[in-house]
Amino acid sequence: MAVSANRLELLQIADAVAREKSIDRMIVIESMQDAIEKAAKTRYGAETNVRAEINPKTGELRLWRLLEVVEAVEEPGRQIELKYAKAKNDAAKLGDFLTEPLPPIEFGRIAAQSAKQVIVQKVRDAERDRMYEEYINRVGEIVNGTVKRVEYGNVIVDLGRGEAIIRRDELIPRELYRYGDRVRAYIYDVRREQRGPQIFLSRTHPQFMAKLFMQEVPEIYDGIITIRSIARDPGSRAKIAVTSSDSSIDPVGACVGMRGSRVQAVVAELQGEKIDIIPWTESIADLVVSALQPADVAKVVLDEQAERIEVVVPDEQLSLAIGRRGQNVRLASQLIGWDIDILTEAEESERRQKEFTERSALFMQALDVDEMVAQLLASEGFSSVEELAYIDASEIASIQGFDEETAAEIQQRASDYLAAIEKANDDERIKLGVLDELYEIPGLNAAMLVALGKEEIKSVEDFAGCAADDLVGWTERKDGETKRFEGTFKDFPVSREEAEEMILQARLKAGWITEADLAVADEATELEEGAPA
Structure with a gap:
């Protein structure tokens, strides 16, 4: 059978649009079918259920309408009575659809414009879907x-x-x-x-730099060298920490390249951004020393709970460690993910002297001893009255000039002082309405119960509803800055693990969970840990 020019034209248009918009040819043909259906409805009536089909091989167009077989007709353009349906097809039954061929239609100007709008919209939607699916991956x-x-x-x-x-x-x-x-x-x-x-x-974006290095350094592309962390001050300076899975390959040297060729290619793309490449290590102390280069670091003190690092540098190295407008220390902090405080040796010495004076004053007041004894205790490294009360008496007796009798007296006075504070805290706890039952949770003392009472946590049930963050606080990192939110136990040396254990014990006592639940959870954890990676 010969194919008419009009049929060929339909297929040629579908092929051209599919190629130009990079979408499936059948989507274009389906959009043409929808457009013809809409135009046909203007000819036969909007209530008519019209269907159009274009043969994707020959371009032949067929039109028909669907009629639903019903008991009594309510919509003449869409329905047909069962008796008339059986006259057309003996097998017809209620709920079936009969098809009636429709003659081809001539498109008027308005119908053609309407069909064009349908095709354009369908093609645009398909193009958008194709673009989204391509780029989301x-x-x-x-x-x-x-x-x-x-x-x-x-x-x-x-x-x-x-x-x-x-x-x-x-x-x-x-x-x-x-x-x-x-x-x-x-x-x-x-x-x-x-x-x-x-x-x-x-x-x-930091990952833009990572991808540039991946293009320039084959060892990164192959996975031998891994970029562990990146911190950028775009257009000015960046720090990148790398590690190698092959001990024979120097990760820093590989990223720098022969005479700096590899790193210079990245620098050129980033408008001259200076890049410090440092070796990654799991030791935070060693990492911060490398991250603060070119400044020399004299001492590093870590506070793991608060994720804060105190760095001591020689006086003449302070400006170098901080960098212009704080850039060096800010990038080092972003690279490691911890806050960094920088002190000079003079400032650290002054602070140590201040702490020594404060501890001496505390011991004089709490133990009712003279200044010389208090300073001796402070200089031996004792930092609190609790430490003196609970340490082995021989440790105190070993201080030059002290004997066992003196050690026993100091420990007695320390215990009396702590008992008095505990009594005062317990009285305040009672005033706040905190129940005695909270003492049954291991790890809680009167001072902690006072802190809980101030937060309206007064029973085991209340405490069971807490989260570890509520007790020990949490940190949030945004735009390279770390913000610390304090918890109820901010003044107590309670770790996150200890807080979680206290809450668990409270939930056991409150009946929220049982020992059997804990056993099942422990067993699941052991199975996970024992599963092969």
């Missing part, structure tokens, strides 16, 4: 594009098969782009929006 990749236009500082990039945007705050400072410029950027987000999928690019 490319998040985390580097793409190359051409600047199409610049709007209010935002750069619109033509990627060939779609448009993307680099927002002003995702551009390296002082970068200027004009129409037609080539640009390389990192895809960090793809979102469905009303106006179509939006592809967001960045040149300031």
Whole structure:
């Protein structure tokens, strides 16, 4: 059978649109069918259930209407009575649909315009879906594009098969782009929006630098060298920590390259951004020493619970350690993920002297001893009255000038002092209405119960409803800055694990869980830990 020119034209249009928009040919043909159905309804009536079909091989167009078989007709354009349906088809029954062929229609101007709008909309939707599906799987990749236009500082990039945007705050400072410029950027987000999928690019994202190094350093691409952490001040300076799984390969040297060729290629792409490459180590103390280079570090003190590091540097190294506008210490803090406090040796000495004076004064007041005895205790490293009360008496007796009798007296006075404080705290606890039952939870003392009472936690049931964060606090990291939120036990040396154990015991006492539940949970944990990686 010969194919008419009109039929050929339909298929040629479908093929051309599918190629141009990079979408499936059948989607275009289906959109044409929808358009013809809509146009046919203007000819036969909107209430008519019209169906159109274009043969994808021959281009032949068929039209028919569907009629539902019913007992009594309510919508003549969509329904047919059972007796008439049986006259057309003996096998017809209620609920079936009969088809009636319709003659081809001539498209008027309005019908043609309406059909065109349907096709354009369907094709646009298909194009958007194709673009979203393509780029959502490319998040985390580097793409190359051409600047199409610049709007209010935002750069619109033509990627060939779609448009993307680099927002002003995702551009390296002082970068200027004009129409037609080539640009390389990192895809960090793809979102469905009303106006179509939006592809967001960045040149300031830390992973942009990581991907650039991956392109320049084959050992990173092969997985021998791993980038453990990156901190950037875009366009100015960056720090990157790397580690190698092969002991024969120096990770820093491999990233720098022969005469700096590899790192210089990355620097050139990032508008001259200076890059410090340091070896990663699991020792936070060693890592902070490397991260603060080129400054020399004299001493490092870690506070693991607060994730805070105190670094002591020589007086003349202070400005170098901090960096211009605090850049060096800020990047080091971002790289490690801990807060860093920098002190000079003079400041640390002054602080130690102040702490020594405060401890001596505390011992004089609490133990009713003279200044010399108090200073002796402080100089031996005792930092609290509790330490003196519960340490082995021989430790105190071993101090020069002390004997066993003196040690026993000091411990008695320390115990009396602590008992008096405990009594005062217990009286306050009773005033606050905190119940005695909380003493049954191991680890809680009167001072802690006072702190709980001030937070309206007065029973085992109340305590069982707490989370570890409520008790020991938590930290949040945003925009490179760490913010610390204090918990109820901020003044007590309680670790997160100890807080979780206290809450668990409270939930047992409150009847929220049973020992059997704990046994099942422990067994599941053991199975997980024993499972092969």
